[in-house]
Amino acid sequence: xxxxxxxxxxxxxxxxxxxxxxxxxxxxxxxxxxxxxxxxxxxxxxxxxxxxxxxxxxxxxxxxxxxxxxxxxxxxxxxxxxxxxxxxxxxxxxxxxxxxxxxxxxxxxxxxxxxxxxxxxxxxxxxxxxxxxxxxxxxxxxxxxxxxxxxxxxxxxxxxxxxxxxxxxxxxxxxxxxxxxxxxxxxxxxxxxxxxxxxxxxxxxxxxxxxxxxxxxxxxxxxxxxxxxxxxxxxxxxxxxxx
Numbered sequence: 001x002x003x004x005x006x007x008x009x010x011x012x013x014x015x016x017x018x019x020x021x022x023x024x025x026x027x028x029x030x031x032x033x034x035x036x037x038x039x040x041x042x043x044x045x046x047x048x049x050x051x052x053x054x055x056x057x058x059x060x061x062x063x064x065x066x067x068x069x070x071x072x073x074x075x076x077x078x079x080x081x082x083x084x085x086x087x088x089x090x091x092x093x094x095x096x097x098x099x100x101x102x103x104x105x106x107x108x109x110x111x112x113x114x115x116x117x118x119x120x121x122x123x124x125x126x127x128x129x130x131x132x133x134x135x136x137x138x139x140x141x142x143x144x145x146x147x148x149x150x151x152x153x154x155x156x157x158x159x160x161x162x163x164x165x166x167x168x169x170x171x172x173x174x175x176x177x178x179x180x181x182x183x184x185x186x187x188x189x190x191x192x193x194x195x196x197x198x199x200x201x202x203x204x205x206x207x208x209x210x211x212x213x214x215x216x217x218x219x220x221x222x223x224x225x226x227x228x229x230x231x232x233x234x235x236x237x238x239x240x241x242x243x
Contacts, residue, residue, distance in 0.1 A: 016228060023228070025176065026206030026212035031196055032175045039091065044101075047109060062086070075103070089192070124146075142156070169185040178208030196235035
């Protein structure tokens with residue numbers, strides 16, 4: 001049972017059992033939120049003044065990109081190889097298929113996802129984004145649903161992307177009947193070498209039956225719910241599509 005991932009909490013009392021169950025839900029929701037946010041980052045990181053790659057023939061980008069329409073308002077097709085590819089250092093699972101981006105300016109980009117797979121799982125979603133660039137930093141304001149296989153989320157997040165590859169996440173993710181709040185959660189490529197994303201730092205707060213706080217920064221995560229304290233192995237709750 002996954003429950004053994006947490007420290008013993010004097011089992012037997014209903015209040016303690018409820019705290020224990022919510023701690024587990026918080027660990028699962030954190031994995032769901034991080035993985036979904038990194039999939040969304042992959043989709044929107046390609047927005048910019050240039051597109052490239054060859055959609056047809058033997059040369060393929062990861063993804064190939066094809067723009068239709070003028071720069072101010074256009075459709076950007078992201079075309080990933082049928083066999084899949086590892087698109088970036090922030091998304092270890094292979095991604096395949098197509099994503100359409102309806103770009104109407106910095107404040108109006110809609111990603112329509114219904115023909116893509118991540119880690120072999122189908123991806124569906126309709127994400128709105130506002131995109132800001134400030135030198136070597138890009139900020140994405142994301143809002144909308146994103147489903148990857150059985151992992152279903154609704155994102156309301158700000159992603160700050162640094163030129164060295166790190167992403168800082170702030171905002172809320174709705175998943176599994178509750179809401180997860182992410183505060184200054186930092187993920188960089190070195191945090192993704194294991195079986196799940198393990199952020200460098202930040203705090204996640206799960207709210208459902210009771211609040212649960214997770215102090216991120218290591219695989220064995222300190223988890224607090226009121227007077228109950230435990231440690232959870234974050235990667236025991238990894239999403240199915242993570243390699």
